[in-house]
Amino acid sequence: MIMQQIHTKEITKPEYLTDLERNEIDHEVALVPHKSAAVIEALKIVQHYRGWISDDSVNAIAAYLQMSAAEVDSVATFYNLIFRKPVGRHVILVCDSISCYVMKYGDIYKALQEKLKIRFGETTGDQCFTLLPNCCLGCCDHAPALMIDNDLYKDVTIDMLDRILTKYT
Known part of the structure; x- marks a missing residue:
């Protein structure tokens, strides 16, 4: 039982967005009829601050926009200007x-x-x-x-x- 709890905690590691990222995403969400419609802008915002979109970023955006990580990842991998691995400056x-x-x-x-x-x-x-x-x-x-x-x-x-x-x- 204890091992299972530890394993679960590792999997459900808390995801995060900075206050600045959340504020900018909230601005974009206010412009569209549904939260999920702001997913591209959310990806661009997070990438602007972090340089690329990690799996943790996908999970954080998904949680914030009340979407699945798979839905966010499908958008992130469709657009060639969203970088799913680190890039140079x-x-x-x-x-x-x-x-x-x-x-x-x-x-x-x-x-x-x-x-x-x-x-x-x-x-x-x-x-x-x-x-x-x-x-x-x-x-x-x-x-x-x-x-x-x-x-x-x-x-x-x-x-x-x-x-x-x-x-x-």
Whole structure:
């Protein structure tokens, strides 16, 4: 019986959201008809403060929004800008849409690989950058494009990369 209680406590570890996260989530909940409709915004808020969405974060959001963890996780894993594993301080999204492909995004990716010594899905040793593909950044008329954090770069050339990356180091 005692072992069972200890085991149960480990499984039902209290989940938490900070006061700041709860306040921001409450603001979003007030804008929608049902608490669960704020799940994407809740994920974005928690990710903003923590850098990524851990299993504990999924559980905390689920409890707060009165949803199952599976429901929250299904939303978190559907959206490619919700990170379910740790990322660097800056996330580089390289557009690999057909427009960027035609405009040689591959050359940009290869140059980034060489400069940062990482491939898609990896993070630099100093935890500064994570490099990820993105299916569309919405600027096909200015391909190739990449985004670092919330900064969009259009008509990117290899010669621009050092100047762009310097802003984040």
